[in-house]
Amino acid sequence: MSRELTLRIVLEKPTCGVEYGIQKGGGSNYETVQKQIANSNDLIFEFKIQLKSNDNNDLVFFGPYTQGPPKDRFIYIDIGTYAGQQNTPWSRRLKIPLKDISKNIIEKLNARSILLAKMPGSGKDGGPSCGTIKPFDGWKLVQ
Numbered sequence: 001m002s003r004e005l006t007l008r009i010v011l012e013k014p015t016c017g018v019e020y021g022i023q024k025g026g027g028s029n030y031e032t033v034q035k036q037i038a039n040s041n042d043l044i045f046e047f048k049i050q051l052k053s054n055d056n057n058d059l060v061f062f063g064p065y066t067q068g069p070p071k072d073r074f075i076y077i078d079i080g081t082y083a084g085q086q087n088t089p090w091s092r093r094l095k096i097p098l099k100d101i102s103k104n105i106i107e108k109l110n111a112r113s114i115l116l117a118k119m120p121g122s123g124k125d126g127g128p129s130c131g132t133i134k135p136f137d138g139w140k141l142v143q
Contacts, residue, residue: 002050002051002052002062003050003051003052004048004049004050004051005048005049005050005051005061005101005106005109005113005115006046006047006048006113006114006115007046007047007048007049007065007075007114007115007116007117007139008044008045008046008114008115008116008117008142009022009044009045009046009075009077009096009116009117009118009119010042010043010044010116010117010118010119011038011042011043011044011045011077011094011119011120011121011129012042012118012119012120012121013042013120013121013122014038014042014043014121014122014128014129015038015090015121015122015126015127015128016038016039016040017037017038017088018037018038018079018080018085018088018090018128019035019036019037019038019079019080019083019084019085019088020035020036020037020038020043020077020078020079020083020121020128021033021034021035021036021045021077021078021083021084022034022045022047022065022075022076022077022078023065023067023075023076023077023078023082023093024064024065025064026067032078032082032083032084033047034047035083035084037085038121042121043121045077046114047065048063049061049062049063049065049066049075049098050062050063051106054070058071059101059103059106060073061073061098061101066098067095071099072097072099073097073098073099074095074096074097074098074099074132075095075096075098076093076094076095076096077093077094077096078093079091079092079093079094079128079130080092080128090127090128092127092128092129092130093130093131094119094128094129094130094131094133095131095132095133096117096119096132096133096136097132097136098139100136100138100139101115101139105139105141108141109141110143112143113141113142113143114141114142114143115139115140115141115142116139116140116141116142117136117137117138117139117140118137119133119136119137120133
């Protein structure tokens with residue numbers, strides 16, 4: 001049996017003028033959705049993924065927004081040209097891991113629960129954050 005989870009990702013102080021969006025689908029068959037061009041505000045993305053337990057009772061996240069192998073799933077935020085923006089020097093992806101979502105958090109969820117992850121939208125070079133954010137503060141439960 002599977003269940004649905006609502007995820008909210010907040011990119012704090014992203015690089016102004018750059019387009020960001022959530023990758024839906026994988027490989028060469030994907031689209032970037034919820035596209036937003038950064039200004040002086042944080043960017044917020046909210047969407048649903050599915051969850052089930054495998055035969056070993058491990059959590060498995062799935063659905064069109066999840067990427068990677070079952071034990072190491074993640075969400076991609078497409079940035080700049082990867083998000084479809086023209087005339088930008090930025091071609092990046094931000095990888096947000098799902099493996100930090102514990103069974104303990106899942107047990108506390110109800111129908112109105114949201115799992116929230118906040119991270120910097122800009123890197124030390126002043127450009128958009130990319131790769132896997134380290135350290136990642138993880139997912140927090142909000143009601």
